[in-house]
Amino acid sequence: MATTTASVLIPVPPERVWQLIGGFDTLPDWLPYIPKSELGEGGRIRSLTNEEGGLIVERLEAFDDKARTYSYSILQAPFPVTGYLSTITVHQEPDAGSSRVEWSGTFTPDGIRDDEAVALFHGIYTDGLAALRQTLAA
Template identity: 70%
Template sequence: MATTAATIDLPVPAHQVWQLIGGFDALPDWLPYIPESELGEGGRVRSLTNDEGGVIVERLEKFDNDARTYTYSILQAPFPITGYRSTLAVHAVSEAQSRVDWSGTFTPAGASEEEAVTLFHGIYTEGLAALKDTLGA
């Protein structure tokens, strides 16, 4: 099983960051390469459309509003992996600063471990940079 993670520190309070990214349907609000998200199964499944028209279906596995974290798995995606599980978390560093962690574990399928790790590390890193831009931080 492979793993990767990315972290970003933001000069924005944790509650404000969580307000933007904490909803399971919120990716289009801050992630430019996911312009569409549709919830199903009572909000437990999201169908995402990427900027190339590809579809990614994910299931919410765990949600903790107080801890500002959620974990999800991929049910369907055009990625060379299986067994994907990821966590997005927002931590307060101080009253005015926060840290966002995005991590995932998965098993490469049809790609080397290095290729799969590089792919998801890039998604996480670029995603967190987009979050920073969206927040104007």
């Protein structure tokens, strides 16, 4: 099993960050490479379309509005991994007007080396968090 974590400091209160990213269907609002998201099964499944038209289907595994965190698994995706579980959390920094957003994942590489899978998802998380920071700065 492999794991990776990325985080970003954002000069925005955590409540505002969570308002943007806390919905399981909000990726298109802040993640440029996911232009489309559709919910199913009462909001527990999201079907995402990436920029190339590829389909990614994810299941909401845990959600805690008060702690500003949720976890999800991948049911279907073009990624070379199995057993994928990811968590996004918005933390309040000591300065109440700032937040730290953490995106982490665990997965088992399938047909590639651990370091290749880690690099793939670390890149996705890092780029995604940079896009989040940019969206909130606008």
